Amino acid sequence: xxxxxxxxxxxxxxxxxxxxxxxxxxxxxxxxxxxxxxxxxxxxxxxxxxxxxxxxxxxxxxxxxxxxxxxxxxxxxxxxxxxxxxxxxxxxxxxxxxxxxxxxxxxxxxxxxxxxxxxxxxxxxxxxxxxxxxxxxxxxxxxxxxxxxxxxxxxxxxxxxxxxxxxxxxxxxxxxxxxxxxxxxxxxxxxxxxxxxxxxxxxxxxxxxxxxxxxxxxx
Numbered sequence: 001x002x003x004x005x006x007x008x009x010x011x012x013x014x015x016x017x018x019x020x021x022x023x024x025x026x027x028x029x030x031x032x033x034x035x036x037x038x039x040x041x042x043x044x045x046x047x048x049x050x051x052x053x054x055x056x057x058x059x060x061x062x063x064x065x066x067x068x069x070x071x072x073x074x075x076x077x078x079x080x081x082x083x084x085x086x087x088x089x090x091x092x093x094x095x096x097x098x099x100x101x102x103x104x105x106x107x108x109x110x111x112x113x114x115x116x117x118x119x120x121x122x123x124x125x126x127x128x129x130x131x132x133x134x135x136x137x138x139x140x141x142x143x144x145x146x147x148x149x150x151x152x153x154x155x156x157x158x159x160x161x162x163x164x165x166x167x168x169x170x171x172x173x174x175x176x177x178x179x180x181x182x183x184x185x186x187x188x189x190x191x192x193x194x195x196x197x198x199x200x201x202x203x204x205x206x207x208x209x210x211x212x213x214x215x216x217x218x219x
Contacts, residue, residue, distance in 0.1 A: 004030045005209050011168060016054060020048035023057070029216050030057055042137035042158035047093050052164040061111055061173040063129030063215060064163055066207055067201055068132065068155035069184040071146065075128065077200045080119070080207075081155050081178040082112050083132040088161035090136050095169050105165060108173035115175050118214050124207050127177065134161035143186035156184055177211065179204040 003211075009024035009031060022077040032050045049066060054062060070077065085106055095114050112129075119127055131153035135141055141149065149156060165176035181201040186194050 005212060008071055014053035016049045016052045016056070018052060021046065021049045021053040021122060023050075023053060026216075030054060030059060034163075038082045042128045045159065045162075046084060047162045047166055049096060049215070051163065052095070053170070055172060059172060061108070062163070062167055062175075063111070063115060064160060064174065064176040065159050065212070066132075066160045066176050066178045067181050067197075068178045069140070069197075070155055070180050070187060071133070071136060071150040071184050072154055073187060075130070075154060075180060077180050077182050077196075078204060079180045080127040080204070081127065081132075081180060082115055082119075083107060083128045083155070083160065083176055083178060084109075084112065084129040086134065086161040086164055087153055088134040088165070090134070091162075093162050093166055095166065096212045101169075103168050105168055107164065108175055111162040111173045111175040115177060115215075119177070122207075124211060128214070130178075132157060132160050132178065134158060134174070140192070141185055146184045146186050147190040150184070150187070167189050177208065179208060180194050189194075 006024045009026040010025050012025055014021045014023055021032065032054065034045050034050065068081065075081070116127060133149050133153035133156045135158055137158035156179055157178065160178070164174050169216060179201060181204065182192060182197045
């Protein structure tokens with residue numbers, strides 16, 4: 001599922017200690033396709049590279065778009081979540097491999113509030129708050145795993161917690177708008193399929209693009 005919203009933005013390349021990163025820019029805004037082109041699976045994404053690049057470009061805040069599965073029957077596909085917290089036990093990235101430094105991981109509440117207000121301004125159904133659980137991927141979670149994770153959080157994805165962690169280390173305010181594209185494996189009676197996930201994500205793409213235009217003031 002690809003958006004054409006940034007197709008006309010200028011392409012630049014930023015060299016980082018973690019390799020070269022492709023960035024699109026328009027005025028004071030920047031866009032990074034986290035999976036790259038051609039796309040890499042979640043466990044191979046160069047998180048440190050593109051967060052380092054955006055920090056070097058002196059971005060003042062980052063708003064991410066993430067696809068998630070719902071762990072709660074009441075949180076239906078086609079809805080949206082702005083996570084207020086996250087859980088990630090696996091492969092936690094860091095910029096501080098050689099330093100004894102620590103952070104208190106917190107989502108940026110001021111940015112979350114402005115993101116929620118922007119959703120209201122364009123008539124998008126008010127996003128829920130929630131706890132984002134990150135798994136490694138690329139496979140989806142088993143029914144047994146979902147049975148455990150639904151006691152811990154509200155949605156599951158494979159990218160946001162890594163980004164949020166690195167942004168906290170870099171001192172960049174970070175918030176995410178999550179598109180709920182499916183119920184997780186076993187949450188409802190019907191069998192989960194990749195086709196269903198794709199269809200729901202495509203339906204939500206228009207609302208996401210409208211939101212991003214609002215946030216970026218794209219005419």
